[in-house]
Amino acid sequence: MNKILLGAILTAIVHCGCSHYYYVANVQNVPLFQEKEDLHISAFLGAGDESFSIEAQTAYPAGKKIGLMADFMTAWGGKASDNDFGRGIYLDGAIGYFTPLGQAFVFEVYGGAGISSHLPPFLLSRNQ
Numbered sequence: 001m002n003k004i005l006l007g008a009i010l011t012a013i014v015h016c017g018c019s020h021y022y023y024v025a026n027v028q029n030v031p032l033f034q035e036k037e038d039l040h041i042s043a044f045l046g047a048g049d050e051s052f053s054i055e056a057q058t059a060y061p062a063g064k065k066i067g068l069m070a071d072f073m074t075a076w077g078g079k080a081s082d083n084d085f086g087r088g089i090y091l092d093g094a095i096g097y098f099t100p101l102g103q104a105f106v107f108e109v110y111g112g113a114g115i116s117s118h119l120p121p122f123l124l125s126r127n128q
Contacts, residue, residue: 024051024075026090031059032106033067033098040069051077061098069094069110088118 024046031040039060046053052075059069070093078085094112101107 024048024053024073024077024088026053026055026071026073027057029057029059029069029071029094030108031067031069031098032108033059033061034100034106036061036064046075048077051075062095065097065099067096067098067108067110069096069112071114086119088116090114090116 027042027044029040029042031038033040040058042057044053044055044057046055053073054075055071055073057069057071059067061067071091073090074088075090076085076087092112092114094110096108096110096112098106098108
């Protein structure tokens with residue numbers, strides 16, 4: 001049992017050490033609607049040690065208690081000279097229910113779907 005566990009741990013360490021760092025988090029889209037005429041639009045720029053990103057979000061109440069939202073993000077980073085770079089895009093949409101709870105609180109629940117694409121260095125170098 002100990003040999004199997006040790007083998008599994010060593011395998012995980014070896015395979016994790018060979019991977020690239022491609023994670024870029026997006027900002028949560030929380031519109032906090034109070035009434036039908038509210039509109040939520042936001043944009044963000046992000047920069048880190050190895051990546052840059054641009055994100056745009058929008059949300060609109062399509063009915064008295066029904067809201068729609070959409071989110072778009074693109075990110076890129078790394079060093080092309082080291083063949084350690086990449087870029088990606090992300091797009092999602094959701095529909096949900098909202099209701100104010102007094103003057104200071106809002107209950108919201110949304111469900112949706114999204115699509116994304118990531119191009120790692122080995123694919124980008126073939127496309128250029």
